[in-house]
Amino acid sequence: EVPLMKVEDVVRTYRARKRGTFNTYSNVQAVRGVTLDIMPCENFGIVGESGCGKSTLTRLLAWLEVPDNGSIVLNGTSLGTLSPRELIRTRSEFQLLLQDPYNALPPRTTVGRMIEESLLIRGNVTRADLRSRVMAAMAEVGLAAELYDQLPNALSTGERQRISIARALILDPKLLILDETLSALDQREQSRLIDLFSKLQEKNDLTYVFISHDLAMVRRVCTRIAVMYLGEMVEIADNRELFFDPQHPYTKALLSAAPTLEEKPFNPADFLLEGEPPSPIDIPAGCSFASRCPKAFGRCRLETPKLVEHTPGRFAACHLLDGEEAQAAA
Numbered sequence: 001e002v003p004l005m006k007v008e009d010v011v012r013t014y015r016a017r018k019r020g021t022f023n024t025y026s027n028v029q030a031v032r033g034v035t036l037d038i039m040p041c042e043n044f045g046i047v048g049e050s051g052c053g054k055s056t057l058t059r060l061l062a063w064l065e066v067p068d069n070g071s072i073v074l075n076g077t078s079l080g081t082l083s084p085r086e087l088i089r090t091r092s093e094f095q096l097l098l099q100d101p102y103n104a105l106p107p108r109t110t111v112g113r114m115i116e117e118s119l120l121i122r123g124n125v126t127r128a129d130l131r132s133r134v135m136a137a138m139a140e141v142g143l144a145a146e147l148y149d150q151l152p153n154a155l156s157t158g159e160r161q162r163i164s165i166a167r168a169l170i171l172d173p174k175l176l177i178l179d180e181t182l183s184a185l186d187q188r189e190q191s192r193l194i195d196l197f198s199k200l201q202e203k204n205d206l207t208y209v210f211i212s213h214d215l216a217m218v219r220r221v222c223t224r225i226a227v228m229y230l231g232e233m234v235e236i237a238d239n240r241e242l243f244f245d246p247q248h249p250y251t252k253a254l255l256s257a258a259p260t261l262e263e264k265p266f267n268p269a270d271f272l273l274e275g276e277p278p279s280p281i282d283i284p285a286g287c288s289f290a291s292r293c294p295k296a297f298g299r300c301r302l303e304t305p306k307l308v309e310h311t312p313g314r315f316a317a318c319h320l321l322d323g324e325e326a327q328a329a330a
């Protein structure tokens with residue numbers, strides 16, 4: 001099977017002014033070589049603590065930021081090779097939904113106009129067609145037709161979220177990137193949106209990438225999950241494997257720290273997540289998790305573990321997982 005999106009060794013470093021200075025800069029290594037295959041019609045999850053580079057990776061996947069190195073290939077086309085005009089066309093195939101549609105939606109534009117704008121910018125459509133396409137998109141996401149002429153401030157968070165989904169959907173995308181999209185919603189509205197996402201997936205062959213810190217949500221929704229730490233993926237596995245047989249100490253620590261996941265396949269006390277991650281300005285040598293890892297041993301501070309496919313489809317980056325030497329140390 002051919003991946004819908006191929007992320008290959010993507011790197012993003014940016015310059016940030018040093019605290020308390022005017023003209024001294026440091027390099028923030030936000031994303032440090034991420035490789036992922038996102039398959040058609042899957043729900044791919046990316047989890048990690050805040051500051052792990054998720055936001056930067058989100059902007060890279062949505063091509064709102066361009067990687068310094070590496071490539072993102074959508075349906076066989078490397079985004080970096082497209083002309084501005086081709087990029088506009090290709091952009092309708094992958095859409096980003098933001099966490100807080102309240103801030104993302106212009107306050108003085110009616111619901112109908114907002115959805116319509118998205119089509120006018122990207123698509124070719126006649127005026128006569130416009131209203132009926134907007135109405136169809138509204139119906140598809142469960143927005144009542146009478147909302148067409150309303151302003152967004154009168155609406156609930158769930159309704160605003162549906163407006164952004166309609167805005168994306170009207171362009172007939174293949175891939176939706178959801179940045180904490182479900183986290184601001186209460187349980188009921190979250191469930192309704194999950195149902196909507198799955199209905200839309202069936203109907204339109206959609207692929208989703210959920211980027212979130214919310215492990216319970218990701219467990220409920222995602223088929224495959226990647227765990228991110230300090231700009232790198234440390235584990236990638238199927239839902240069941242990740243939650244019932246996690247391999248990387250950081251994954252275990254994250255699961256231990258999640259209050260909403262009751263049964264854990266290991267003793268959570270052995271994997272307490274303490275302290276803060278190192279700064280992405282000053283990344284230590286060796287395994288970047290070593291400063292917080294309860295299982296760290298000598299080799300960890302010297303050598304960076306590679307993300308290795310240990311069994312088909314299961315990737316992890318930890319010295320403990322590769323062979324006799326590591327087992328002896330453990």
Ligand code: SF4
Pocket residue numbers: 248249250287288289290291293294295296297300305317318319320
């Ligand atoms: Fe812990 Fe070492 Fe594995 Fe890193 S390589 S996660 S420090 S055991």
Ligand code: MG
Pocket residue numbers: 050051052053054055056
């Ligand atoms: Mg972030």
